[in-house]
Amino acid sequence: MAKKTLTYEFVKGIWRENAVIKMLLGMCPALAVTNSASNGLAMGLASTFVVAASGLMVSLIRRIVPGGVRIPTYIIIIATFVTLAELFLKAYLPDISKSLGPYIPLIIVNCMIMGRAEFFASKHPVTPAVVDALGTGIGFTWVLVVLGAIREVLGSGSIFGFAFLGEKIFTPWVVMVLPAGAFLSLGLMIGVINYFTLRKRRAA
Amino acid sequence: MDSMIQIMLIFISAAVVNNFVLAYFLGICPFLGVSKKTDTALNMGFATTFVMVLTAAISWLINNLILLKYNLPFLQNVTYIITIASLVQLVELFVRKSSPSLYRSLGIFLPLIVTNCAILGLALFSALREYTFVQSLFFGLGAGVGFTLALVIMAGIREELEFADVPESLKGAPITLLVAGMLALAFMGFAGLISA
Amino acid sequence: MKKNSPLKMIITLSVTAIIIGGLLSGFYKLVYPQIEANRIAEEKIAIFTVLPEAKDYDIVEYEILSKKKGTEIVQIFRGKDENGDLMGFAFVAAGPGFQGIIKMMVGLNLEKTYLEGMTVLDHMETPGLGDKITFDFFLDQFKELRISPSITYIKNVKPKHDNQIQTITGATISAVAIVKTLNKKIAIILELLAGPPGKLKVVAEPAAVAVPAAVAVPAAAVAVPAEGKGK
Numbered sequence: 001m002a003k004k005t006l007t008y009e010f011v012k013g014i015w016r017e018n019a020v021i022k023m024l025l026g027m028c029p030a031l032a033v034t035n036s037a038s039n040g041l042a043m044g045l046a047s048t049f050v051v052a053a054s055g056l057m058v059s060l061i062r063r064i065v066p067g068g069v070r071i072p073t074y075i076i077i078i079a080t081f082v083t084l085a086e087l088f089l090k091a092y093l094p095d096i097s098k099s100l101g102p103y104i105p106l107i108i109v110n111c112m113i114m115g116r117a118e119f120f121a122s123k124h125p126v127t128p129a130v131v132d133a134l135g136t137g138i139g140f141t142w143v144l145v146v147l148g149a150i151r152e153v154l155g156s157g158s159i160f161g162f163a164f165l166g167e168k169i170f171t172p173w174v175v176m177v178l179p180a181g182a183f184l185s186l187g188l189m190i191g192v193i194n195y196f197t198l199r200k201r202r203a204a
Numbered sequence: 205m206d207s208m209i210q211i212m213l214i215f216i217s218a219a220v221v222n223n224f225v226l227a228y229f230l231g232i233c234p235f236l237g238v239s240k241k242t243d244t245a246l247n248m249g250f251a252t253t254f255v256m257v258l259t260a261a262i263s264w265l266i267n268n269l270i271l272l273k274y275n276l277p278f279l280q281n282v283t284y285i286i287t288i289a290s291l292v293q294l295v296e297l298f299v300r301k302s303s304p305s306l307y308r309s310l311g312i313f314l315p316l317i318v319t320n321c322a323i324l325g326l327a328l329f330s331a332l333r334e335y336t337f338v339q340s341l342f343f344g345l346g347a348g349v350g351f352t353l354a355l356v357i358m359a360g361i362r363e364e365l366e367f368a369d370v371p372e373s374l375k376g377a378p379i380t381l382l383v384a385g386m387l388a389l390a391f392m393g394f395a396g397l398i399s400a
Numbered sequence: 401m402k403k404n405s406p407l408k409m410i411i412t413l414s415v416t417a418i419i420i421g422g423l424l425s426g427f428y429k430l431v432y433p434q435i436e437a438n439r440i441a442e443e444k445i446a447i448f449t450v451l452p453e454a455k456d457y458d459i460v461e462y463e464i465l466s467k468k469k470g471t472e473i474v475q476i477f478r479g480k481d482e483n484g485d486l487m488g489f490a491f492v493a494a495g496p497g498f499q500g501i502i503k504m505m506v507g508l509n510l511e512k513t514y515l516e517g518m519t520v521l522d523h524m525e526t527p528g529l530g531d532k533i534t535f536d537f538f539l540d541q542f543k544e545l546r547i548s549p550s551i552t553y554i555k556n557v558k559p560k561h562d563n564q565i566q567t568i569t570g571a572t573i574s575a576v577a578i579v580k581t582l583n584k585k586i587a588i589i590l591e592l593l594a595g596p597p598g599k600l601k602v603v604a605e606p607a608a609v610a611v612p613a614a615v616a617v618p619a620a621a622v623a624v625p626a627e628g629k630g631k
Contacts, residue, residue, distance in 0.1 A: 032229040091434035180388035187381030195373035
């Protein structure tokens with residue numbers, strides 16, 4: 001295996017191997033909670049915590065766990081960190097906990113997190129494992145925030161809860177905060193990114 | 205018969221009105237990944253429905269007989285995911301022994317079901333809504349039917365899309381998401397079903 | 401990673417389970433007081449929202465028996481004005497909405513003739529449509545809404561009677577569900593309040609709820625003494 005720098009492991013998750021827009025992982029939360037930018041941010045940060053913490057644990061115990069029960073052990077570890085995050089939000093950020101509701105426990109089955117644990121953390125020492133997880137988490141967070149911002153601006157005429165477009169000059173497109181809007185905006189977002197990637201590749 | 209009507213409402217609501225895939229975004233991964241051929245989609249849907257009903261039953265028992273009784277709500281996530289993972293394993297073993305032909309058509313999908321968020325979502329949602337045992341069963345069945353429906357419709361559309369002239373940059377996931385968006389809009393029309 | 405003896409696998413999983421069980425229950429104990437405090441704070445704000453003139457409140461608990469759920473504790477919050485005089489009642493009503501349970505705090509005036517106000521505590525209705533049940537234009541309709549005869553609803557036009565509310569376009573189901581839940585719960589609360597205030601009391605669900613008559617059990621509910629929770 002070629003020696004790769006930590007910077008590389010960190011940056012790749014943010015753009016080149018971004019979980020949502022390139023790998024199409026973690027779609028459930030990306031679609032479900034992005035009806036506002038702040039919800040997207042909260043979900044992104046919670047997932048970042050879980051992916052980093054479970055990356056750390058999985059990497060620590062990678063030599064101890066027998067192969068046959070690798071996946072169950074990882075799932076239990078992930079579920080534990082998700083529960084910790086859920087309890088923390090409930091106690092100290094009750095508003096966010098309320099608006100994300102049952103989608104917080106669903107972080108457990110976010111394939112992005114299992115993917116990082118299984119394909120990266122279980123095969124690498126602690127430092128690269130955590131760095132890789134942080135990069136993945138930040139990559140996930142920014143996509144959720146951008147998607148949430150787009151849907152919030154068009155669907156509610158506000159951003160981070162701050163209504164800068166008055167009801168009088170702008171009629172909110174309710175569809176954008178509905179489920180259908182989630183599919184449409186993420187589809188178009190990936191489409192636009194693909195368009196520019198293809199154009200760059202053709203130019204090169 | 206108030207309860208009978210309620211059960212029907214739960215079933216219809218989970219199957220079409222609040223379709224798991226199109227309204228709750230649960231089970232998106234297989235929805236985007238598997239749904240390329242109608243018959244595969246149908247098999248996947250059956251396997252998932254089966255596991256869903258089982259999960260609904262067992263997670264209800266765990267939640268009401270153990271977790272709530274001994275005041276252990278913080279163990280809900282962990283126990284549910286372990287239950288689902290073991291359940292899928294057991295079903296796989298059982299199907300392989302008892303019906304090889306069924307195993308051939310369903311078997312390959314079973315491992316995938318563990319990471320299907322629709323299953324965990326089902327367990328969590330039915331706990332959150334404080335359903336009775338029978339209501340949970342029908343909730344599971346409805347969710348499974350809804351999942352199958354969405355998967356099969358999507359697969360049908362994608363079979364046709366093969367012949368369509370999709371712009372280069374929209375090929376693959378983007379066009380699937382856009383189609384899903386239209387489907388979600390169409391399914392919103394079912395909302396009127398319950399207004400009675 | 402080479403050896404896969406069953407014993408080793410069982411040990412690994414058991415050890416993991418014990419560690420995480422301990423970790424989770426420890427953390428739960430640690431944050432539970434805060435979660436509970438949040439819940440009470442939210443309850444307090446809701447009570448003062450639906451009983452705007454209340455400055456303080458105490459809690460009375462009743463035990464009711466229903467065939468479906470067995471015994472159930474119903475709390476009634478008794479609002480008091482600045483002199484400590486009783487000025488109204490507040491209670492929680494919860495029932496199925498369009499997607500999940502809608503949970504509300506409801507305020508009732510002292511004469512038990514109309515609602516002082518209503519606010520939504522918890523809901524899972526569709527964002528953009530059903531969640532309009534939390535908007536002021538909808539909630540304001542419940543101020544001074546007569547409860548006898550039971551609350552009714554009307555679509556698309558202004559309410560014609562003082563016991564009527566107008567539903568929300570695009571969210572009729574949510575609004576109708578609220579009216580149904582309220583009527584059910586108000587009937588129970590009125591039955592409870594008909595007894596001596598603050599006394600131990602056990603009631604079966606009233607006939608208005610259309611549930612088969614239940615058997616009354618011996619009194620076990622306790623009236624919680626006023627704790628001066630407000631302020």
